[in-house]
Amino acid sequence: MKSHAEWKALSESLILNGQAYINGSFQAAVSGETFPSINPATEAKLADIASCDQADVDIAVDNALQTFRSGVWSEMAPKERKNVLLKLADLIEQHQDEFAVLDTMDMGKSISEMVAIDVPDTIDCFRWTAECIDKIYGEIAPTAPGTMALISHEPVGVVAAITPWNYPLMMVAWKVAPALAAGNSVVLKPSEKACLSALRLAELATEAGVPDGAFNVLPGFGHTAGKALALHHDVHVLAFTGSTRVAGMLMEYAGQSNMKRVWLEAGGKSPNLIFDDCDDIKAAAATSAAAIFSNQGEVCIACSRIYVQKGIKEEFIAALTEAAARFLPGDPLDPNTNMGPMVDSAQLDTVRRYIQSGLEEGGTLLCGGEPEYVEGKGFFAKPTIIADANNKMTFVKEEIFGPVLAVCEFESEEEAIELANDSQYGLGAAIWTSNLSRAHRVSRKIQSGMVWVNTWGEGDTTVPFGGVKASGNGRDKSLHALEKYTELKNVWIRL
Ligand code: NAD
16 A cells, blocks of 8 residues: 555646547547535645537437447457457556556545455446456247247447436446446546546547447536436436435436336445344444445445444444544545545535534434534534434434434334334345344345345445335346346247
8 A cells, every 4th residue: 555645746746637538539628617616635736537418418419329339349249349348447457556546536434444445346337347248148938839939138329327426436337337237438536626537537448449429428417417317318227326316306207208227326325233142242333433434434325324232332332432433534545545625615514514414413423523613624523422312303313414314212123113214224134143043034024125234335246236116126236136227128039
């Protein structure tokens, strides 16, 4: 791992390009408009970003459609398409330090997390998905003699992907790798708060051999570029990761336009159940702290609601506050930093507001508290734990997307399940118990797309990621991700 000084030197040496990437080259927005990208740790301007809108969307989607129809990517032999995406994975690996620095500067995530999680996960996602391309077969249905029915998977056409800022590169990879692998053309609109790594990825995709027009990146705001993409009649699939509020709007846009398929990975308020038969309370507390304070709590699967069983509450809370004290906000380019700044001042205000409301509604502050902002010094929040919380409180119900943890109490297993499920969200959940039967029983009853037992947040490209209820419908990663970007075709032949 590089030293703090080496990461800083690398960050200062990069030439940052904020132009749109359309049809294989960088371009200014048609309007010529730009907006600044701000480093949330220093509040310094990083680059001017092209502010794309309807005109750029029309050009990019048209290029993507022509490229799709030409067959240059959609009809490339599977083995060749695989090799191009494997080459792209190799190129990302060759530039791994650059990618790590880009996201750290753009949205404040600690460099150590970029190196340990986001970059290797992105490389693995491209490699694993590329390898699937020439290993997935069609089917012959068991029809009567004299007939033959072939079932095949076909690319859908133009896929639009709209992604968030909290894992900028990794969220892009989870959409773009399977969409390209299936033979589609992609138009990506990354978050306006962190789009530099997506633009660099597009450049490398061209170098790897992805044909011009097959992968386009349009930076811009949600209500302009994002909305125009979601309403476009030549976009066939819309894959989204972001808030539940915007997810709902995208479903409406699809209905108002061409009924494009919409896959949604939305918000969360994941519960963390600590049972009194948990055999390592210290380990449970340490992971529970990481489950809310890593990436400053800007994690969709953050376990922001802890339910601890009455008998072990005092012991668990003591271990939890001790673990929380190890999270120290600091310069995210320092490899020893485990918590960076919030992405912007609006997110910092949100954190402040929810801490105030949690305390006003009767919570007890165990550590942290309201952020102390110093102008020009970054948007840093403190790891905050509020105990004596319950499901009626606003900060327990709503997604905060920051380092604010609610600690509630339960008495029985039934009550724990009821409290965990008492939420509009259903993304992830964690359970701590040494009782195998309880682990299975509770996992089955929890309404969420993912459950972790005696751990949190683990997973790799082989397993699906996504939620139920207001947390969304689609799944990223695994073979199931490819289903989102393909059509099933049935050809019935009379012999
Ligand atoms: P957001 O919904 O504000 O923005 C997400 C993307 O949607 C951005 O690119 C934005 O520009 C775009 N957008 C905004 N308004 C739009 C509109 N009207 N039309 C089209 N596009 C629009 O979310 P965010 O703040 O970037 O990310 C945080 C949210 O993402 C949290 O709720 C978090 O839980 C969620 N998230 C979910 C997952 C998951 O896998 N379920 C993963 C990461 C983040």
